Amino acid sequence: MTLLKLTWKSLLNRKATVFLTLVSISLSVALLLGVEKVRYQVKDSFSSTVSGTDLIVGARSGQINLLLFSVFRIGNATNNISWDSYQKISQHQKVKWSIPLSLGDSHMGFRVLGTNTDYFRHYKYGKSIPLEFAEGNEFSHLFDVVLGAEVARELNYQQGDKIVIAHGAGNAALVEHDDKPFNVVGILKPTGTPVDNTLHVSLEAIEAIHVDWKSGVRLPGVQISAEEAYKMQLQPKQITAFMLGLHSRLSTFHLQRSINNYKREPLLAILPGLTLQELWQMFGLAEKALVVVTLLVAISSLIGLLTLMLTSLNERRREMAILRSVGARPGHIFMLLTLESVIITSLSLIFGTLLYFSVLIVASPLLQETFGILLHAQGFTAVQLSWLGIMLIVGSVVGVIPGYKAYRQSLSDGMAIRI
DSSP, X not given: OOHHHHHHHHHHXXXXXXXXXXXXXHXXXXXXXXXXXXXXXXXXXXXXXXXXXXXXXEESSOHHHHHHHHHSOOSOOSSOEEHHHHXXXXXXXXXXXXXXXXXXXXXXXXXXXXXXXXHHHHOEETTTEEOOEEEEOOOOSTTEEEEOHHHHXXXXXXXXXXXXXXXXXXXXXXXXXXXXXXXXXXXXXXXSSXXXXXXXXXXXXXXXXXXXXXXXXXXXXXXOOHHHHHTSXXXXXXXXXXXXXXXXXXGHHHHHHHHHTOSSSOEEEEOHHHHHHHHHXXXXXXXXXXXXXXXXXXXXXXXXXXXXXXXXXXXXXXXXHHHHHTTOOHHHHHHHHHHHHHHHHHHHHHHHHHHHHHHHHHHHHHHHXXXXXXXXXXXXXXXXXXXXXXXXXXXXXXXXXXXXXXXXXXXXXXXXXXX
């Protein structure tokens, strides 16, 4: 009988404990791969919140502040940009397309973004993925609104519903524009980005709901109805920021420098990719915490394997003694214990991997719908492969400890065990 067959029969003879060990380590492997997948995917999704955009332009402030309010809808701009400056820069020969952005209002805690239809054509996320509609289409009338997936899900809105926008953002949104309700004409598919938490209206609509306002306050004694607003000149005078796509990325730095030195008003142009990386570094502590959790999961699973083998070793001293009595050498006993560890670790890695992919395939749609987290059931990342390789090596080395202990036990010690 070969050593491999003998090891396998020995494992089958202890089916219950071996099975429980396999389950424990397999769960640890699945958790290990899952934590690393979430860490990698969150970072990748964060870095790909906006893609295909070469420059984001706003009033001169800080780079991260400009990125936060223009992309993540967090905070507010220090100042607005004149419509004339936007048009002049967007008509530059190096510019291929532009997307104006106007922020300031909200609905039930969700930010309202004023823009134009170029937003739905040119805004991309992830690996240059365009926006897609789950229902309806883009706005075409003055008081149309397109909802992000999370807005529609959280507030249970459907196409055709009427909504009222409030002036201001968050807790500051105290006054509603209830005289000019909006009609839901489209709902976007989930993207896992701030787009999901945004209501999209036209720039003209933003002007229309504020025609009887000045400096953030409703004008006393003045009330312009929705029907009257339709007949008015609603070209915006100011916007919050705008995005640019260029014909060639080679001209990005040249245009950025020109915008930063713009003489008509103080402007700031940022590269969204570089600024996203800078912002992610501020959350480096959270990423390190996930790595520590991953490491602790791996260590705990291997300690469990070592504990099982050392605990069962005393119960198997007679088995070792019988093997020695029929001609097994101390080296064979050592290899038997080590091989058991290799088999248990290998099977655990296989079952854990299968469990990981099964859960990933089933849970991905739920996570995307509920939390906006996109987890692609693709192959292993380099870090995941490294973890699997390390676990296999360390799991095999773990068997050396009980193997060496069994190697040191004498034949007479084993035969002396009383039943």
